[in-house]
Amino acid sequence: MTADLRVLEPGQWDTWFGTLERAFGSTAEPAEEREFDRSVTETGRSLAAWDGDEIVGTAGAFSFRLAVPGGAVVPAAGVTMVSVAATHRRRGVLTAMMRRQLDDVRGLGEPLAVLTASEPAIYGRFGYAVVTDQMLVDIDTVRAGLTVPDGADDVRLRFADLEGSVPACEAVYARLVPGRPGMLERRPGWERKGVLDAEAYRDGASNLQCVLAERDGEVVGYVRYAVKSSWNAHGPDGTVVLRDLESLDPAARGALWRYLFGIDLTCRVTARNRPADDAILHMVDDVRRCGVRFRDGMLLRPVEVGAALAARTYTAPVDVVLEVEDPFCPWNEGRWRLCGDAKGASCERTTDPADLALSARELGAAYLGGTSLTALERAGRVRELRRGALKDASVAFGSDIAPWLPHGF
Template sequence: MTSTDLRVLRPEEWDTWYRTFELAFGGVPESDEERALWRDVTDFGRTLAAWDGDQVAGTALSHPFRLSVPGGALVAAAGVSAVGVAPTHRRRGILTAMMRRQLDDVRAAGEPLAVLCASEPEIYGRFGYGPAAYALFGEADTARVSLAASPGTDNGPDGDTGGVRLRLADPEESLAECEALYARRLTARPGMIRRLPHWERLGVLDPAGERDGASPLRCVLAESGGELRGYARYAVKPDWDLSGPKGAVVVRDVEALDPAAYAALWRYLFGIDLTSAVRFGPRPVDDPLRHLVSNLRRCGLRVRDTLHLRPVDVGAALAARTYTTAVDVVLEVGDDFCPWNAGRWRLAGDTGGAVCERTGDPAELVLGVRELGEVYLGGTSLAALAGAGRVRELRPGALERADAAFSWPVAPWLPHGF
């Protein structure tokens, strides 16, 4: 570690701190709207700066999130973000020092989990973070891909779609009701985050200089029986060639409470005039959209890791979620960076809850804290990691039983970065 002063940031130092963060990520200044939002959501008591004299050499912060986990509980999770080191101060141990201080602080705050969106996954694996949620990205060729009919979504009169009425709304003016719908969806999937004050504005952030030729952000609402049942936010990027229009619909958000509203929104997005493509992502890897389109091959699907997770308190983390089947297993966990987690833990639980405590009983499965983070939300199987040699079975049958218990019916998903 170089001779730097690592301490909590003061509000009046934020501009200097943020310039170093921007520099670490390429040096392109963000728009005034973006900077204002990120300052508004900054919790200064959770923001670290590594100072070398009057220069900020390193930046890191965490947000006091609540993360949806299997079973529907909202668990305290430190949302690690804005981690950067000035290019003049690389390879001096500053990142490791910030990670060390941050995880110590998270543990002291009693938060069982830490999560982040990794710019480079290989960096954070050595601090115990593993990819726990993945997302689909794609671009559908709407000239060759249609949407299959879904019950209750046939076109009806007066702009209705099988009882679902669609109407355009101002993204800002509809923000509160869209946010209320998101809150209703929050526990439907592990990995979703309860948004703190000001975070709702991330969904309508639309700096003119970053549209890349697309229209301003638009919003369409799906209503049924006088109630909001879903919404989509998107922009249209016009384009033409000698054969005619070939614009693209750029989808930011789609949320719905039922299949009819969900299908109606996607049918609308696929049918916008003067466009021949719909770009989307991040979407859940098991998104129903996959079963609505006529030709997956023409959707250009790609999968990417999104949410990385590490248990900060193994016992509290494993006890906070429920399990698909009954489980009673002794785990031997390795954790070099947070040694308080290392050792044997007995996990006993089912669909009603769980207990996870220290034990002296013989281990049945051996794994690292990173592997535990990868399977925690149910999106990665223990069996797959065992096949890669990253989980070891000591008692025959323990892997199969634990794998079934950790699985979850829906894939974890992070709707947006942070």
């Protein structure tokens, strides 16, 4: 099939989104979720693949800004709503949409593209690699003892209206973005993501609640959660379902976690997306009682290698020539000299001999500092061409804080 790709027109959104829903085997979204998706869709960046008068493929992109090591917030295309109708699989529709999309991203001058995937294996052939992890926890709050940092007793906690507290919560979130690679700077409208609370998605839990942490009248943290009540033969067996917990300092963080551990009639806290280095792992006295698991979070690919590598900083001085392979985005192929340190970096084309050889996918995997080049070399995905280059580059690419995407898109 030769895909007939067209930019989505606003009046076609319902049909386009219905194609996406059918491809994912889902029923219609609750009204508030659907309205949010409609409101944030950038139709000018959304593609529909047509077969005659039928939409058989969908793909969109959001105009995001992504935190990278060093604190810069870099333009990034947030690839989203990708689907191909079951009747048109293995006919080149997805490849055509990915090709057109990356060309468009490059044309807009965005050096990065990111996505979350229902099936990560699909996107490796287009140069995407996992760059963040989600930590899932199921904490036994009866048996996992908790020790909070000094100063937690000085933090005031209070219930807040879910909607009315959004500006205060967003102010806390915005201050945190530059400090953790992978976090997204929220564009107008995206503040709604954290307070969507459709009853159909609660799985028997209560409505979403918000508690603010304050010190000297300033909001220094917040938590959003629901409670799923349950009883067994021994008594209450409820679960706190954690949505978000953000804070500006250890004391506020400790006060919020202590609050969650102490909610009446509950004996566990569950969360589906916490950073891999979450402080809670070091606040409990028995991590085995936390049911820790990990899964992939965000995938990333460099769209413009030179601009992407120059946009971040490096934890140690680095001067390395990279031989890059990128058949899907051939403008990235060739040798690039990366020179950088904690203050800044440059990355320009060169004819000098290469020190490391790798694909754009491996560069993407290491870009936010969560995956080391050394680990990729051990998997046979990076080749060291100059002795010592691998260790130096691997150290330089690292991050002292785990990259993390707080929410999907």
